[in-house]
Amino acid sequence: xxxxxxxxxxxxxxxxxxxxxxKSVIDGNFEEAEKQFLLFADDTLKxxxxxxxxxxxTFEEITGNREGPTMVMRHEHEQVRGLIGKMAGAIENRxxxxxLSMAESMMILLQQHNMKEEQMLYAMCDRVIPQDKKEQTLxxxxxx
Amino acid sequence: MFxxxxxxxxxxxxxxxxxxxxxxxxxxxxxxxLFLLLDSxxxxxxxxxQALLTHTLSLGVMASFMFGALFQMLPVIAGVVIKMPTKKAxxxxxxxxxxxxxxxxxxxxxxxxxxxxxxxxYLGIGLFYAIFLMLKELIxxxxxxxxxxxxxxxxxxxxxxxxxxxxxxxxxxxxxxxxLFTQIREIHYSFALFGWIALLIISVSFQVVEMFxxxxxxPLFISNYLTLAIFSLLILKILAIFMGLGxxxxxxxxxxxxxxxxxxxxxxxxxxxxxxxxxxxxFWRLGMGLFIVSMFITILETFIxxxxxxxxxxxxxxxxFGLSIIFAMVYKIVPFLxxxxxxxxxxxxxxMMHDVIxxxxxxxxxxxxxxxxTILITAIFFDYFILNLLSAILVLISFAWLFYNLxxxxxxxxxxxxxxxxxxx
Numbered sequence: 001x002x003x004x005x006x007x008x009x010x011x012x013x014x015x016x017x018x019x020x021x022x023k024s025v026i027d028g029n030f031e032e033a034e035k036q037f038l039l040f041a042d043d044t045l046k047x048x049x050x051x052x053x054x055x056x057x058t059f060e061e062i063t064g065n066r067e068g069p070t071m072v073m074r075h076e077h078e079q080v081r082g083l084i085g086k087m088a089g090a091i092e093n094r095x096x097x098x099x100l101s102m103a104e105s106m107m108i109l110l111q112q113h114n115m116k117e118e119q120m121l122y123a124m125c126d127r128v129i130p131q132d133k134k135e136q137t138l139x140x141x142x143x144x
Numbered sequence: 145m146f147x148x149x150x151x152x153x154x155x156x157x158x159x160x161x162x163x164x165x166x167x168x169x170x171x172x173x174x175x176x177x178l179f180l181l182l183d184s185x186x187x188x189x190x191x192x193x194q195a196l197l198t199h200t201l202s203l204g205v206m207a208s209f210m211f212g213a214l215f216q217m218l219p220v221i222a223g224v225v226i227k228m229p230t231k232k233a234x235x236x237x238x239x240x241x242x243x244x245x246x247x248x249x250x251x252x253x254x255x256x257x258x259x260x261x262x263x264x265x266y267l268g269i270g271l272f273y274a275i276f277l278m279l280k281e282l283i284x285x286x287x288x289x290x291x292x293x294x295x296x297x298x299x300x301x302x303x304x305x306x307x308x309x310x311x312x313x314x315x316x317x318x319x320x321x322x323x324l325f326t327q328i329r330e331i332h333y334s335f336a337l338f339g340w341i342a343l344l345i346i347s348v349s350f351q352v353v354e355m356f357x358x359x360x361x362x363p364l365f366i367s368n369y370l371t372l373a374i375f376s377l378l379i380l381k382i383l384a385i386f387m388g389l390g391x392x393x394x395x396x397x398x399x400x401x402x403x404x405x406x407x408x409x410x411x412x413x414x415x416x417x418x419x420x421x422x423x424x425x426x427f428w429r430l431g432m433g434l435f436i437v438s439m440f441i442t443i444l445e446t447f448i449x450x451x452x453x454x455x456x457x458x459x460x461x462x463x464x465f466g467l468s469i470i471f472a473m474v475y476k477i478v479p480f481l482x483x484x485x486x487x488x489x490x491x492x493x494x495x496m497m498h499d500v501i502x503x504x505x506x507x508x509x510x511x512x513x514x515x516x517x518t519i520l521i522t523a524i525f526f527d528y529f530i531l532n533l534l535s536a537i538l539v540l541i542s543f544a545w546l547f548y549n550l551x552x553x554x555x556x557x558x559x560x561x562x563x564x565x566x567x568x569x
Binding site for chain 1: 220221223287289351354355356358417418419420476479480483484487488496497498499
């Protein structure tokens, strides 16, 4: 379960950064919020890159399925990217209500996305990708 | 396109499927408030007032919200897709409303046996059809999650509760002799309350508590085995009832499991990562607290004689538990779905969640709800006209406020579709 474990930890790290940014917005500390939000955005986008450039293509190559779960996940990544842009704007404008409102949508979107990846896609990856290929995939993701 | 692995919110049914049930729930809630208002003025509510009020609440309000939530959540948390959801939901909805209206009429006017038959037919067909639609898909899941397993047990429990309900309606109408009426009634409410309402809430909570509030996961022994343990105990209860054995031990064990679950949920919420403490968190906390109170009294009842007032306190606490969790869910689901569907349709100006139902509106509802419960509980112990009147008014206000918030969300949705620019993907 090396893929599941590695990717799940990345999800948890992003959750932590997101929550710290949200707390800073609630406290009115926008400088800290901006810092934490940028860390969250960087880590999330890097995580997406690992999936889209390494993990998903490996899964698609082995299963021969390019229009299944990976396509759904890519689509959801786009939705998250769109929201990240809007939330960055809200922080820049020091608009806490808009930020917190978008944070609600972002959290539900991200959590249901993460759940599906953790419960289904990563588990499938761990199951179908051969061990040596799995280790290579993991190394490639770590290198990003 | 999204047929692989049952993976997506994309498979979520149109928002109308969910909202038709939620609106119905709110309207029956208003009706319940009106019934209580009439009752406080000693207006005659027919021959079976208790059944009238109970079913307006349990079916009209609770089942409506729970079916709406199920239609929405099956694709998201169980990966189950119901094909042609709009048409099927409409059929279920119509049969349900007609059947329930007939049933309420039958409770009001006990003199027309044929109405009991019609109510059984409409409600039975409508509810069994909905259960069939959902169970058919759920049992085909290969890798079950704790939620999907629990949903199966909840739907099986509802089937049993309905089956018993039909037996009772036909007995009341004189179509069958009803010699097992007392036993069937006990099975009916055990499966409706503990099996359907509590089991469904528990199953859904395994995923949504973590999803909405970013909490630690439930311990595996709870998420893997709790729903099965509850369902098994309920089945044992049926056997005990028909064998004429005491059910106290089973009821106590069930209540202990519920208390354990509620305690663990409160603990999860306390350790949530997200700092926000909006009304929905408070609804969850209140709901779990009331669940503990209700189950604690249920355990007490098996050991000592308790007064009718304390039994009523247990009932009101259970109702408070169910409604609190329903409200907690509605105030997350409706704003999220409104935003989600509109942005997926390409409306760049799709309202954000706070624009659909602002957290302040949900907080107002929380204050109304807690005032309503406080007065209802006080009215148990002090049977004053003013307290009964006030509690009826608060029930009315609570559901009217929810109705207003739902209408506001629908208007926002329609406004965005009609007057804002759509980006074609």
